[in-house]
Amino acid sequence: MNFNILLGLSAVVCLVGLIIRLSIWFSQEIRPSTVPTTPVGARLAEALKGVFGALFSAKIFLIIKSVFVDLLFQKRIFDKNSLRWVAHTFIFTGFMLLLLMHAMDSVVTETLFKGYQSTLNPYLFLRDLFGVMVLAGVAIAAFRRITLKPQRLKTYASDWAALVFLGVIILSGMLLEGAKIASPSKYQNMVDEYASFSSEEDAKALEAFWVQENGLVSPNVKLPPAPELVAKGREINGDSCIECHVSYRNAFASFTMAKITPLFFSILGDSATVTLFWYLHIISCLAFLAWLPFSKMFHILAAPVSLIVKSVTGDQVREPSNILTHQMIGLSACTHCGTCSLECSSNMFFESFKNDFILPSEKVQYLKKIAAGKENDPVILKRMQQGLYVCTSCDRCTTVCPSGINLKELFVSARYALLGQGMPETAMLSHFSFPLALAQNFVDDHLQALKKVTDIFKKSFQHLADMALPMTLCKSKDIGNTTFRGCFSCQRCTNICPVVRSYDNPAEALGMLPHQIMFSLGIGNTELAMGAQMIWSCSTCYLCQEHCPNQVELCDIFYTLKNGALNKIEAGANS
């Protein structure tokens, strides 16, 4: 097939993909139900207003600074990890320069540099240098993904695909060049086109020199070629060839490949080998172009936008519709590099709960589906909800994200968007709620969702006030802490408790008082103890435990009861 047709096709696919991805910026969202919705047109208009507002104000300097510091130098990666920065810079710089100098040479290089010839230095050398840079970057990236696996770095097939794609593009290019270097027919074509020999001897001499020096593999030259013939060839080469074609040794990587490619010649013939690698190179490049907008490689476009928005707004986006657009730009800028998960303060909770969604990088992947409305499996959504909630709000993910994604905003919005769908979240009854209450975002959503869990808690257990029959004694159960057996109901705990003191009618408000809970455990009624509101009203100040004359570990026991109560609620929700 014609190259131009292939190029046209992949360009069209790429363009369609870009339009789809860009339209998502303005059409999808992660929105708690209390946040008003905005039509696509209004969101686009609001975003453009913001863009022009920034372009025609002093903020333009922030943008210019961001282009150099964040986009070209990639300072955010540099600050975190120098090896990663080397990998990314090698891939980014090598690939971009190859794209401009080599792939688009007729448009870019020829215009900028008079006398450009791909067979002359520095271009011949640089092409290989840039290629080797990309390969080295890909190798470091692959090494990083393999060695950081125990540190909870998740790698999907799509992550490998991106690395393999880049590797194949560069390697096939080098193989193609290597095949051309070694190919006798290519050499013959060149001679036919450019050379006119005064004698047969001269032709032989030049060929011998090219075999010796330029990697040519020729059936006409016996190895090793005679030194005097090579010397003569060198003279002819110096007089006639070198002006337009420097030694292939400058293309150091391809020159090495030229030692491998002859193996294919014996099977396919040299012309066919060149054609094969040409197809491999061209098709991998064009497929990459077509694949780009549908993959994480879209970050080439989205990450710069995300970083510039961050530098201009400092993550303080005010306009509600722009917050939603900013979210979607952020989601599309994620490269699944895993930096957030490596630094996530909740990483050990991931080990305990075995829930991938506790890791921020994994949340982001599924948030894309949730934003698109494509994720409706209640089991997955429930795990996602837990993953979103088991977060210490330390904001490290947002601080370290190389793409500058405002992850904390995304996660908080997603948290309340999911909670609003009605599934109760038991982790709400933990100190993960503390920073959320402090920040006072989505206050009403929080209280509504909290009520769902507390209602379930009330329904799941029997309560002292509802009991008609006198309580009976049964064997006390092992709850992992047996100190309650030492309780002799002196009520010191209840009397010292600042929570009990806070209520006019504590027995009613708290269900049971601390000493009653110990009594209940003593007579073997663990369920009743677990259902007391007191355990969720405990301020964990440990005064009761400290003041107990008989070393009953009340506060620790309350924790055990809380763990047990939540387990029971979860078991009930799953059955």
Place this chain on the structure above:
Amino acid sequence: MKYAFFQGCNIPIRIQQYATSTTAVFAKFGIELEVIPEFNCCGYPVRNVDEKAYILPSVRNLAIAEKRGMDILVICNCCFASLQKAKNVMGKNPQLMAEMNAILAKEGLHYSGAAAVKHYLTVLYEEVGLEKIKAQRVNAFTDLNIAVIQGCHILRPREITRFDDSFVPRITEELLQATGVKSLDWRGKLECCGAALEGINNDLSHKLLKEKITGAQASGADYITPICSYCHLQFDTTQKNILAVASGEKLLPVLLFPQLLGLCLGIDEQTLGIATNSTIAIEDIQRLKSLLGPPVLEKKKKKAKVAAL
């Protein structure tokens, strides 16, 4: 002298001034606090949900310090208690220790209990010592009334935290006195700020907080000095969230202990991040500085005492 500086999750993002002021104060005494980026959450937030999940993160943090051959210095009470609890549980439960070490082994870590956990006040009190602190002062406060709130999880349960006498704590008191302030005897000193209930039962949490604010104000406090980062956030953030200015409620400003001590050691208020406390106004800082003077009086008294003996 160098410690692995454990800041937890709240301090680096919400109370940076606690870290910067502590670092500046310790630098005065030649103690370096090294920030360890690998540290994760202490586990405290998950304790209501799962006890094992609560222990594991602290075991990992201890293993990280152990690998570096360092002891941990903590400034948050809840982190402190979690780390101490983990050490205690590991000591009592070798089976759980093996189970957790198997998880840690994946990333090349191992817990054996070699790293010690120290609260920054303990290090100031025991390793630096009151004498050295007093000798280093360039200033001391006069006429400044401070209501300190110790924070529950530094004191209790005493067999886990092993910080001080849990009924009559002395370390904080004596360190405060070294700055020349008057540490008030007030009701809320050893009690709960309500943080553990914030977001779970806001009404109760705020009731406990307000009780402390009015209690400190009634006893004549110019400032409240929270030791725990959770207490700090309750007084410095939640207080402002719930304050009913319209009904004439007065703000109780917050000053952290290293900020107080730092001013006495001649560290400037920018380094100490005093203006970062959201409850402190510029006038407060001016007034604070006006209360600073050369720390001569106390020395004389001491000499007199020695002479009398």
